[in-house]
Amino acid sequence: MKVTNIREKIIPYLFLSPFLVFFLVFFIYPALNSFYISLTSYKGYGQAKWVGWKNYHAILHYDVFWTGIRNVLTYWVLHAGVMMIISFTMAFIVSSPKYQKLSRLKVILFLPRVIAPTVAALIFRAVFSSNGLFNTVFGVTIPWFQNDTLTKIVVAIILVWRDFGYWFVVFVAGMTSVNPEIIDASIVDGATTMQRIFRIIIPLMKNILKFALIIDGISSLRLFSIPNIIVGQPGALSPTSIGPVMNLLVQNIQQGSFGRASAVGWLLFIMISILTVIQMTAVRDTEDL
């Protein structure tokens, strides 16, 4: 009886152990170790020298860090709203019984998401270069990559183009969770399309929209490859004026300042956590109203 009891208690942990071992070894330990490294001056080999909070102090007093934060927030503001509206509209149209035939478009709309960000950036770099497709087709000479504002717009366009398919699929899935009887009832009651969207579908999909907003916000803070490939020179990072905050982390790794790089990583983690809490609180508050 006793042996059976022990076995019953142990077996679940044995089943869990592969995950737990990997989680501890490849996630928890490196995370804690990186926090320790962030408090040291470490070149990546040899002895780490304890410096306390100096790395955090230096980063928080570095304009490049704050410019990077400002840039990713700009990218987020520029693309998130537009992308969500396009994704939601497309999802609504495709989910509508009126446009059943359009559901075949699902795969096509999702395709940009399959393309790696690096490849997407290279494609758009060619499209918007001085003698690229855009300028040639429209007969203009817009210097897309010689002006920070224009470059940021190109980055936002890529983000919308690449990500809207993903959120489109998520929203389509979300719309299937809306009870069709409620929709039918609203039609019988004479609700217009806009009323159905704003009074029924959006409130019922609030959790999904909240999820989309948080995940997209986090992705924006972790943005790296697209702005760097768009204007970065081979093997180099983009200039600070358009560079995402991740550039500071990568730059420190390239310079062998692993303590500083780890500190940037932890500050980003804290910022992402704060952003998540703010967004969740904001959405929860709306729910309470």
Add this chain to the structure above:
Amino acid sequence: MTKKITLVLLVAFVCFGTLFAAATPEKEGNPSIEMLMWGGADRLNYLKTIYEKTTSLSSNEMANITFTSGGTGATDSYQLFRLKLASNDAPGIVFFGGETAATEFIMNGDILNITSEVKDQMNDILPSAVDLASYKGEVYGLPTQVKSKVWYYREDLFREAGINVGEIKTFDDFYSAGMKFKEHFPEKYFINLGPTPNVDVVIGWLGSYDNLTIADEAGNFRITTDPRFRDMYEKLYKLATAPFSLYVSDWDSDWQPNIENGTIASLLSWSWMTEFLPSYAPNQSGLWAITAWPEEFGYGGCAELISIPTATSNKAASVEVLKTLYLDSDGAVLRFKENGLLPVTYSGVEKVNAAVADIAATASSTSPLGYFGTGMVDDIFATMKYATKYNSDPSFNAEEAIIENHLNLMITGIETIDQAIANTQKDLIMQVGNPYDI
């Protein structure tokens, strides 16, 4: 209960550990020499082919040389080098994109001093090459090439505009020539200088001043105290905003098309463009000429440095491979034929000069020799001979990134020249601290 869970986890750990240990092949002891560099498979194969063609090493010896890429850029390979040092797996030979990147490792004692190993060949190596490979008078590697400051210009367009590069000695001469060019060719540009002056531009301009260092030996930064930094910032701003300057940075996506379509008429660049220009503007073969940067801009130089880590297991063999690959004069001729890069030895240059007519006879118009003509050997060599090293400190990479950032902010108008200078100094103090404290 807690003890039981701990026990289960421990058992799981041991099991997985055993599995991992069994799955990891044991490293067999062999005398192979690993060359750590950067670049994709194409670059590795290209270099391997060149070595196979140009070295006197036997095929067995060549078979023992392995080529490892640390990534696409030079900085990627430094990361792998650090990782290898951390795991006691130092390569036999390591490539540094510029000698400034090696300073930190040299100061830290990670690079082998090969002064005594190359002393017999010292008279044959160009003094500029020795200088670039040295730190405090000791030699820490061999340069595969001396990268010198070279001004490439469209000879046909300059002639038509009445510009004689030989008469351009000072910054003011250069600026006036630019204005003259623009008057003659309103649609074209004398040079390009965009919002992102990269490391090549920064080192090129820092090297324009004698013994200009970012920090003194005590580690005090000199951006605000040495007036030459203001001079450099002002000149770069003036050039970037000049009507004759195309607002496009080197290597960005608009650069090559503007060279190819003839919009850019000259490049204040480095000798490595000899290798790239023929493929950038194949339609302009024979139209480009080579000269040094104007006299006032100085003869700066840098080098792709090949060194031996002190932690490598087979130092003697690594030194031999290094010398054979880069000091062999017959090999130098073959290398020149392949990529147009001049050797770093007098004997090598002499042999290249002797063979240049034969090589030119069979050279295609898109090979460096076919593109620039046989005169390129003397032109490039003239700039190489006088190339002087920029005296960097071990934190140069971090310092250069900060300078680059504020030059970008200044050129894009976000900072004034005064602000750019003051903020560079402020960031250097806050972010780097003492540059010698590594």
